[in-house]
Amino acid sequence: MFSLFHGLWNHVFSKTEFRVLILGVHKSGKTTLLEKLKSIYLKGEGLPHDHIGPTVGLNIGRIEDANVKLVFWDLGGQPGLRTIWEKYYDEAHAIVYVIDSASASTFEDAKSALEKVLRHEDLQEAPLLVFANKQDLPAAVTEEELDRHLHLKEFDERPYMFVAGSAYDGTGIKLGIDWLVEEMGKSRRTEALRTRTDTYAKF
Ligand SMILES: Nc1nc2c(ncn2[C@@H]2O[C@H](COP(=O)(O)OP(=O)(O)OP(=O)(O)O)[C@@H](O)[C@H]2O)c(=O)[nH]1
Numbered sequence: 001m002f003s004l005f006h007g008l009w010n011h012v013f014s015k016t017e018f019r020v021l022i023l024g025v026h027k028s029g030k031t032t033l034l035e036k037l038k039s040i041y042l043k044g045e046g047l048p049h050d051h052i053g054p055t056v057g058l059n060i061g062r063i064e065d066a067n068v069k070l071v072f073w074d075l076g077g078q079p080g081l082r083t084i085w086e087k088y089y090d091e092a093h094a095i096v097y098v099i100d101s102a103s104a105s106t107f108e109d110a111k112s113a114l115e116k117v118l119r120h121e122d123l124q125e126a127p128l129l130v131f132a133n134k135q136d137l138p139a140a141v142t143e144e145e146l147d148r149h150l151h152l153k154e155f156d157e158r159p160y161m162f163v164a165g166s167a168y169d170g171t172g173i174k175l176g177i178d179w180l181v182e183e184m185g186k187s188r189r190t191e192a193l194r195t196r197t198d199t200y201a202k203f
């Protein structure tokens with residue numbers, strides 16, 4: 001009887017947990033974004049910019065919003081490390097793809113790496129937030145210019161949104177996360193992952 005009530009209690013009151021991959025080419029600002037996310041949602045400090053080096057392994061960040069728990073996986077974006085990304089696709093509910101909007105010379109690489117991510121069958125239907133980072137720099141292009149450059153609509157049907165922002169000053173972050181949480185809440189991918197977990201739980 002206790003376990004029945006316990007299960008019911010958990011079902012009604014526990015927060016849904018979503019796993020979000022933070023991807024993008026090296027130096028686009030993924031880890032800085034993760035630290036800013038933590039400082040905004042956990043109201044702590046987060047690592048100072050000058051303490052953040054290139055990521056080689058995996059950084060994990062956990063935050064809680066009003067109704068959900070979010071687990072972020074931040075991976076290294078150097079070319080030799082991108083093969084590791086796909087090990088995490090199968091379990092992820094959504095993707096945040098970070099682009100350095102002030103570095104036009106990296107756009108082609110960012111585009112082809114993103115195309116590869118979106119083509120992968122383990123990430124089907126995962127909502128995509130493209131974070132046009134470093135808007136605090138004068139050279140930054142707008143999210144519309146970036147959208148035009150990447151031509152995502154031409155090959156992908158999944159829900160996606162471009163948000164301009166800065167991992168330094170925090171602009172765009174809440175807007176992007178609110179959108180992502182809403183999309184994950186109603187996405188077919190979330191439904192598929194939930195069904196899979198329920199099936200495993202029966203065995
Ligand atoms: N001006 C500015 N610089 C930023 C911003 N976000 C990150 N940076 C800088 O960009 C550089 C790369 O930042 P990281 O967060 O290490 O980039 P990353 O994408 O995690 O890089 P890898 O781990 O190598 O893939 C650092 O010098 C950061 O301080 C931003 O919003 N504005």
Ligand SMILES: [Mg+2]
Pocket residue numbers: 030031032053054055074075076077
């Ligand atoms: Mg990093």
